[in-house]
Amino acid sequence: QGWNITVDLVIGPKGIRQMTSKEAKPTCLAEFKHIKSIKCSSVEEGRAVLQLGLSGTPQVRRRLVPRDGQRLLLRMGALPAGGQGCRQLLARWHCHLCPVPKVQHYGISREDVTLGRILGEGFFGEVYEGIYTTPKGERVNVAVKTCKKDCSPENKDKFLSEAVLMKKLDHPHIVKLIGIAEEEPTWIIMELYPYGELGQYLEQNKPCLAVPTLILYALQISKALAYLEAINCVHRDIAVRNILVASPECVKLGDFGLSRYIEDEEYYKASVTRLPIKWMSPESINFRRFTTASDVWMFAVCMWEILSYGKQPFFWLENKDVIGVLERGDRLPKPDLCPPVLYTLMTRCWDYDPNERPKFKDLVCSLSDIYLMEKELAKEQERNNRHRPPKIMEPPSFQEPPPKPSRPRYKPPPQSNLLAPKLQFQVPEGLCASSPTLTSPIEYQSPANSLHTPPLNRHNVFKRHSMREEDFLRPSSREEAQKLWEMERLKMRQVLDKQQKQMVEDYQWLRQEEKALVMTLLLSLTDGVAEFTGPPQKPPRFGAQSIHPAPTANLDRTDDTVYSNVMDLVRAVLQLKNEISLLPPEEYIIVVKNVGLSLRKLIGSVDEILPILPAASRTEIEGTQKLLNKDLADLINKMRLAQQNAVTSLSEECKRQMLTASHTLAVDAKNLLDAVDQAKVQANLVKLCLE
Template identity: 45%
Template sequence: MNPPEGRCGTPPATGSPDRLDKATLKVHLPNGGFNVVKFGDAIDVKGIITLVTSRLATGQRAYQHLYAMRLHHPPTGEVYWLHQDTTMYQVQEKYERKHPHSEWRYELRVRYLPQNLTDLYEKDRVTFYYYYDQVRNDYLCADHAALDQDVAVQLCCLEIRYFFKDMPQIALDKKSNLEYLEREIGLHKFLPRAVLDGMKPKALRKLIQQHFKKVAALSELECMFKFFELLRAHYRFDQERFRCDLGSGWSIPVELVIGPDLGISYMTHRATSPTRMAEFDRIQAIQTLVSDCEVHRKAMVQLRVAGTTETLTITCPSLEVAESLADLIDGYCRLVTQSTTSLWNRKDAHPPKYRQQQQHGVGSRQASGGSGSPETTAAQTGTMLSEDYAEIVDEEGDYSTPATRDYELVRNQVELAEIIGEGQFGDVHKGTFKGRDNQVIPVAVKTCKADADLATAEKFLEEAYIMQQFDHPHIIKLIGVCSESPIWIVMELARLGEMRAYLQSNKHRLDLATLLQYTFQLSTALSYLESKKFVHRDIAARNVLVSAHNCVKLADFGLSRWVEDQSYYKASKGKLPIKWMSPESINFRRFTTASDVWMFGVCMWEILMLGVKPFRGVKNNDVIGKIESGERLALPQNCPPRLYSLMSQCWAYEPSKRPSFKEIREVLNEILMEERHQQQETMRRENRRVQAMSWGSTGSDDPPPPKPARFPIFGAADSTSLASLTGTLSGGGSINNATPAPTTYIVAQNPEVLVQLLRENESRGISPSVYTTPASAFNTLAVDFEKNISASPPSATVATPAPLTSAPSQPSPAVTATP
């Protein structure tokens, strides 16, 4: 088989096994996602549909036969429905002649509808939710110029309630929530563009708030059925209509209407309701024909109906319309009769001249090196069995094989020991890994239960796929995986275990500097993730591991996701850590780096609280109410004010007002440096105090080191003190051997006040040297100076008469005089 044009290089020689390389097909889903399928030419459309639907969720789809494949060319608006028995070779031959492969969009859709949607919900919820997404997307993309604005807002509120089912009923009463919804998510995801352009923003917000109150109490399922009911009255999404003629000669122009409750019906231009022609279960055969006339070429669909002698002929404006109509009727017939066999006979769809032209085109392609028929290709390459199977690569990566291949370990290299924890998928063991040169490394091994299905196993391996992309000293490193059942993820061992438990068991020996060091180390890891455009989504003390007393590492990447710039990750159903989550994550399931910042603020609070969980005693459902009302976690004991200020910034209601992890890292580094400096100063003072105590208590005759001589400044000392100092020096004795005089201070607010105090003391005949008692609140008083002293402030603090030491009662800028 030659490779499809434009996707492979020079084809290998005939008969080479490399000729079986598969082409790639991107299948789009209505929710904006897609699946990438690798296929061979011989696989049919039905096979691709089966494979894609099997990846929507685990298990088989009970309503598998509702799905169809649509081929859409966005530049021109062309749309073709691909019959389930058409091979991909036939699709390429027919449609890639018209437009290049890269311009075509393959879409998986629910086309054949059951009469009862409640039955569909009960038996196949995956398909029901898929169909809801499809109807909603079609409604938003269609032109609804005549749609009543009030109805559109009601539908908008139903969708908001459905998508944000955990949001409090009064959430949109808060103006900031509605503005956030409009700014960060966009009302275009809930309202058609025509409605948004036709309404003033203020009036639209007010109408949304009014209508949301009416649907706020509805459940998810009630919202969906109400949405279907309300939309159906204005937009018949459950019907398809075709303008065609009944008969082949003298024909009657009609609008054919096909749907689950109408069967095959038609409407004339004067009719007000459809007229039923046939039921799906009465159709025995379907055939499409093309006339042989070059000038008036017609395409017809012929239906053989049980109980009638003549075939029902429907003339269509083109062969494409005829094929679409035939595929629709055939699909409904299979659905109603619970059959997998097609009633559409497509062998003689084209007249001989038309088939000769097609064959001539194929022959030309073969002559020029193009693809031949599947049978010819099979003869050239041997068996086609391997081409009958398709491989799907999930949009987030196939985690089971290609992503972790370089990390595959031989199982006998890993030896399990005792269980040290329990994860979502199985137990976590302590163990050893024998690496190169028989070096034994202690490891932690996450295990997946042996009876896990394929989807669970792939979800389990997601964490390994994410971890292998990181290399940071404060992020747990992946060592490897054993991808065969039972699946193991082997990672480095943090010997001191989970941080929350470590904080609680070591609370008496953990000082503030160590706790700040933990927060700083985590901020470096999260700043690294921020640069890699990853959101962690589960930042909490329980997901941090302690490698050493001075080293912590971020772990548990099971919820992590990669997000592009200016985008976000919207979580699907599942348990989430509500008490750690930001308001937009709780209300709208919206996860960004800003929501990670909020969670890190909570994690810092946990660390400073030594492992206490946030919002203790508060139910999960009540957390968002407290946050909405402005309540935040309280200031932890011994928490530096600057650190709590940083936490509060992380808890800003508006995501745009929160700091980035780079900014957080820088601030935490400064706080840590300040705390370490204070620790060193405290230690120096304590050492001096201990030394002083040791000198006085050892009983040694050696005197303590003398204090340096202090000389007066500003000539402020009186004559008595100067004479005393002079007498000491002139007496011939060394200043080091003299008995040290008491050091005394007079403290004032400025030099002028100090001069005034000294003058008063001198006039009273009191020397500063007689102030020997420490100042306190009991021996100080405030004195008002006389008004004629203009240079002095209105008051100052002075001491009572000797022998007390003068000092201010509270710290302020001062000039100090020493005798």
């Protein structure tokens, strides 16, 4: 009675709410079960009064509303008491009135649109190619979505809801709405993009689409979805079939038929029809729960489609089998051309816990970095290919083997010098059975027949001589050739036996070095080595002296808890290294937990002696402690990544990263020990051991 407040009425599934501003949350005005009557009366030009009679209170709720839809409410008159009747009336009022002010600004006359060929068929009707003539006389190519004449009012409302939603969207990578033809049959007119759907475009242009371009498409869609995330809108149908190609360098997200607005901390619960199961997250399949986190899952599946050049996800499964595969922890495999870092990002989006999935704003940053990295890598590859010298002599694809050359005459060599001294550890080519200079006695030709052999062709010019062939003379008889051949076979067998013996010795040496690596690592923490030792140098084969690690630091380690805890931490790291390949993924946490407990004991022992150390050394020690905590967090993240990728092709790579993180932790622990030892020496808190 005293003043007027402008509010927005919101019709929900349980009742009517009102909003005083766009930022405010809706407050309950009345529930359907409490509404006894609804009356509408005209008070002035363009205004009407909506009166709600509520049970339990004599006061009538009055709201001034625009005249849109006034005739409908006046025609209905007063409504008898009963919640169901009120719900039906308000549902009709919502269906007919809410879209009206939204689409009037975008109204287009049907005469201004000329339909062409059919582009496809949607759920509500056909999609046509058309030409729209603007009020300025410009002709614009458009796509026209039609709604069937026999469509139910409920489906028609869903059809118009897409246009109502698209009207509010303004983003360079979202399909733009041009207008709506409201007369039956209803049309939605949108921009037409000549390259069509992204899925078909990927299949048709696979040879000329590089990986950076594919990542660019994913980046652009992530920006569009980050925009939807900011306005609390879920798309619910993110797939390449719903992405249109505006140009070879630009794609746009479309088909908002399943999109819905959601309030903070709320989710949208959908019906059981028209849902893309193979793209959906587990919570969406099981409970029909759709949030921004479920859109993140679908976007990762869409990225998989893009990097697979349009392949359908889980094409080897039926819809009913998908949820079982996801519940077991299985995920889509890495596409052949997908960079490992991008597939790792996909697996983060496929986390079973929706709260652990990244936000779209974070995905935009990650994809931007990946795109720039892949773009630079492609440029570097192109530069390398450009500066590579051309191949002058390119052998044909199929080449006949060269004819076997005839054997030249040999001079008689001394029998004790069949093998050159420098070749005693190498099989000479002249002793190989495949060598053209050595034949069996059966293939031996007599000296008389050798005069009729054809001359050497040009292939003999390139023949490699492992031995001095001019030192040999052709045997004069078959028996002499047999004897020479047997002697050469014996020499070849001796060389092969010697090589085999060396291989056995090498294998035994490597096994011994592997066993000694544990002790070498432990001793390296106190002998000044700042990082893990690499592969040891191979010792001389004959007369080699055994290699011993350098002695430990000359400090008295009696009651040195820091030193003991560092040794325990290194042992835990070594246990992780030895057992990680034997444990199932769910037990990785056991060995990582041992490392964490050892680190906690180490940091606790350092904190105990920190107050008595010089103030100048505390900063370095405290900084190293923080670094160790960061190393442990990195190790835990790598462990989770290894668990998530246990059944993928990235399993071994993730394990390697996990081992690298554990090694870094051990090295930083050794650095902490060095810093503490140095501080103790400065404060005269440690004794030196006598040799």
